[in-house]
Amino acid sequence: MVEISLRQWRVSINHHCRCLLQISLRQWRTSTYLHKCGAALLNENWAITAAHCVENVPPSDLLLRLGEHDLSSEDEPYGYQERRVQIVASHPQFDHRTFEYDLALLRFYEPVVFQPNIVPVCVPQDDTNFVGRTAYVTGWGRLYEASRGNGGRQGLSPNGLSIRRLTFELVCLDGPLPSVLQEVSVPVINNTVCETMYRSAGYIEHIPEIFICAGWRKGGFDSCEGDSGGPMVIQRPDKRWLLAGVISWGIGCAEPNQPGVYTRISEFRDWINQILQF
Structure with missing residues (x-):
């Protein structure tokens, strides 16, 4: 635990x-x-x-x-x-x-x-992978994951937002939903590193290039249930915002070595x- x-x-x-x-x-x-x-x-x-x-x-x-x-x-x-x-x-x-x-x-x-x-928001017009860049994620999803269905890990930082392979069929054991729009910043991670992080957490995940990973190794900041479909953006030099990803899935919310996984927009332009x- x-x-x-x-x-x-x-x-x-x-x-x-x-x-x-x-x-x-x-x-x-x-x-x-x-x-x-x-x-x-x-x-x-x-x-x-x-x-x-x-x-x-x-x-x-x-x-x-x-x-x-x-x-x-x-x-x-x-x-x-x-x-x-x-x-x-x-x-x-x-x-x-x-x-x-x-x-x-x-x-x-x-x-x-x-x-x-x-x-x-702007759609990327090249194949920049954004690894190492700071991305911003917003949403009205859950403030933290209060419990897992298996009775396992406890709730996480209330700075975490919300989805996970659950979509938005909310369950009563989860954390509260905010009324005010929330935001977190997360670093973009190489997909191979992302797979390695998940493996260290006990999960074998194949993450092809149509996905883009972002999150902190220590956890604490993430999207969570209810944030699905929302934007992950990165700022261009001209201060406009690029849609690097769309919130797709993850395991848990804001847990160590379990980054958020987003659909990579440049693959679909x-x-x-x-x-x-x-």
């Missing part, structure tokens, strides 16, 4: 664009739309998320809320916009067992209007650009 002491969680309110890239992807549940996953804006008509977030969900059950920061407050400097989903274009090779090709594009019925809190033409 690994014990990581809980530290006081902090809210990172940063208006230098990272948090402005985040979208709340919501699904209709009985009488209202509830936050399910993250997403990011590509242009005025399309957003990107993880395919496992929208698998077997009809477009009519999905709603995107853009420009939100505090899910519980209407008193914010700029208002949010909501858009219904017209088209769900999941990658045709998505495998729900391995989470390979875990990408989906969502087209809105009506274009969004860009404003200070609603801005698009041709597919993305093709879909965006519609």
Whole structure:
């Protein structure tokens, strides 16, 4: 059992664009739309998320809320916009067992209007691997993992965010969900090193180049359940943000030697650009 002491969680309110890239992807549940996953804006008509977030969900059950920061407050400097989903274009090779090709594009019925809190992210146009760079991850996922289904490891740093090979079917034993958008910074790791780290933690994982790993060897900062589909971004020299990855899977939340695994966007730019033409 690994014990990581809980530290006081902090809210990172940063208006230098990272948090402005985040979208709340919501699904209709009985009488209202509830936050399910993250997403990011590509242009005025399309957003990107993880395919496992929208698998077997009809477009009519999905709603995107853009420009939100505090899910519980209407008193914010700029208002949010909501858009219904017209088209769900999941990658045709998505495998729900391995989470390979875990990408989906969502087209809105009506274009969004860009404003200070609603801005698009850039898609990488080359094969830069970003190893050693600092990446930023945002989301409204769980603040920590309170328990595992096997009764194993205890909760982690409340600075951790949320998914893992679980998607967003929340269970009662997990940690709380924040109302305010959270952010962590994590270093990008070589995939071979990532596999070695998982092996040292007792897991044999094959992580092909369609994935990109990011996380701290000591753990403590990570995405977690409910962050799936959200953006992992890296800043360009011109201060704009590149979408390096989309939150896909992991094992546990913020545990040592168990980095987060993201879909590597540069591997899919041709597919993305093709879909965006519609």
